[in-house]
Amino acid sequence: MKKELLFAALASVSLLLAGCNANPQQTETAAPDASDTATETAAPAPTPTDSVYEVAEVMPEFPGGTQALFKFISENLEYPQHAIDGQIEGRVVVQFVVDKTGKVGNIQVVRSIDKLLDQAAIDVVRALPAWKPGMQNGQPVNVRYTLPVSFKLS
Template identity: 35%
Template sequence: MKQLFFAAIFTFFALNYVSAQETKPLKTTDYSLVTNDELQTKPEFPGGVSEFYQYIIDNFKPESKLKGVQKLYVYFVIEKDGSISIVKILKGLDEKNDENLIKVIQNSPKWSPGIQNGKPVRASFNLPLTINFK
């Protein structure tokens, strides 16, 4: 019984330590990050989001044969200068295709940054993608 109690206490502290490690802030010089909902002016790809989808269609070439409709979710940060950083695939296809999609997004033309209180700010962006592979 005593061993079970100590095992439970150890597990509790171990889990809290692991979850605390996952919530550390990203290493960057500017920790301020604004979500799109909080912005006065949202970041925008040149020509709008439909042009960004076209940019992805033109530049993302899947590595493997995929069929059917695939839903993907991508998170990235638009920096104050409009460049893209911290690209993460929240729901992807497979490792190789996800890597290719990250490269395509990282190499995209600069966006107009988000504006808050008249100043450009770092902004997070969630992008849902639906791709129909034939």
Template identity: 30%
Template sequence: MITKKNPKQQLENYSKIFLQIGLALTLFVVYTLMEHKTYDRSDLKSLGQANMEDEMKEDIPIVLIQEVTPPPKDVPVLVEKIKIVEDEMKIEETIIESTETDEGEAIVINTDDIIEVEEEEELLEDIPFVLIENVPVYPGCKGNNTELKRCFTQKITAFFGKKFNTSLATELGLVPGKKKLFVMFKIDRTGKVSNVMARGPHPRLEKEVITVLTSLPRMTPGKQRGSPVGVSYSIPITFEVR
């Protein structure tokens, strides 16, 4: 095969170089167009013209200098005259006598009209039976304080055993055996029994105990420091259910 053209003069060998140069020129033209700034010429006309002459004008007021003349030296100075008026009103002086007592003078107090009254100490709280000075006296009890305490307990136990309905426990169907009742009451200042409280195995038994002890006879009230006081008394009562 015979070559028609000289290989050195073929443009196809330079096609890659021309392509790169063309891309570079295209990118440059695009970049230049993107960075180019344009302005609307119609907006330039609306700005108007700047007039600087009116702003430079300023009205400067004219100040007249006046001459000030000093006052004449012969003008008299007015001085206010003060008139002193004598006070014709007389003020009486008040003489305050001293209330201090001379240490050398003796003070005499008349004690004939002074009556010494002894106040009785009122004891409001109830005193337990074991701490009372003079125990309450059950009717028929005699002796000293220890004997009166022993007699009081015996009489209360005997009175309860006589008046208490022992068959009530059987009627209530309680289990056979020994039962305990805890009783508490108060002998007030008049010697009367009050505030009776009981705790037992059944409410009806408690009610029966309160009924019995409320019927105790009036006693001689207990005394503390010679004055009648309320005395609290408590006793456990044991009975047997058969």
């Protein structure tokens, strides 16, 4: 089952990285509709004066690179027993902000499958160590990062 989770994580992150070749954009942060998303409240959201970039000149980087991110997710993602028993599979899409210091925060589920799988995805993102922050015009910036987390039974 670990190999299937690793493969699913690799495929998901590959799709994410393919979307990072767009032109840099800056957006305002907006509060998501609480009925559509689950939110991690322990990490503070960026202040209104701090812009959050969707794409930066240099995107945030997980320590050790993409392969290390895949490995971290495969080793730390816990498939809830209730979801295994219920044969629940699919992809939870999580967004979070890598702030100017590289800290992960403002974790939100933007595509839900099941509350237990959503929480498992939030938990693995919450456990991520500090990243190398994104850069815009030579300065560290807050960058929104989208990470699909796949759950597949063998």
